[in-house]
Amino acid sequence: MERxxxxxxxxxxxxxxxYIGVTSDLLRRIWEHRSGVRRGFTHRYKVxxxxxxxxxxxxxxxxxxxxxxxxWHRQWKINLVEERNPHWDDLAVGLGFEPLxxxx
Numbered sequence: 001m002e003r004x005x006x007x008x009x010x011x012x013x014x015x016x017x018x019y020i021g022v023t024s025d026l027l028r029r030i031w032e033h034r035s036g037v038r039r040g041f042t043h044r045y046k047v048x049x050x051x052x053x054x055x056x057x058x059x060x061x062x063x064x065x066x067x068x069x070x071x072w073h074r075q076w077k078i079n080l081v082e083e084r085n086p087h088w089d090d091l092a093v094g095l096g097f098e099p100l101x102x103x104x
Contacts, residue, residue, distance in 0.1 A: 005062035007069065008053035009081060012046055013103055014088035018077055019047045022066040024059055030092050034100075048100055050092040052081045 006026045010019040010033060019042050023029035030050055033042045042048060056062035069077065085091065093099050 005056045005059040006053050007056065007062050007066045009051050009069070009077065010042060010047045011049045011051040011081070011088060013049070015078060017045045017047050018074070019045075020066055020069050020077070022059075022062045024062075026053060026055075027095060030095070030097060034092075034097070046103070049088070049090045050095075051085050051088050051090070053091065 003025045005022070005024050007020065007022050008026060008029070010021070011017065021029065032038050034048050036043050054065065056065060069080070072080075081088065090097075090100055
């Protein structure tokens with residue numbers, strides 16, 4: 001996957017804690033979340049499963065979409081994920097990442 005502005009949703013588990021982010025390099029950002037390089041919300045709440053992402057034409061559109069999704073009600077976000085990923089699979093595995101260990 002080449003670098004392309006994207007908005008993404010991470011989940012702790014199906015219908016669990018959600019995190020919405022934006023990046024110009026999805027693979028790098030997923031690696032950062034999973035490796036603990038960024039010690040923020042996703043590290044603290046163990047939100048590492050990539051459950052949704054959209055590639056955008058440019059960073060401005062990606063940022064606008066991120067802001068829109070962050071304003072949505074939680075159930076709308078869950079519905080968005082489940083439309084494309086009904087089993088809450090970790091989409092990062094399809095991008096070349098190792099599967100995450102089971103949650104404890």
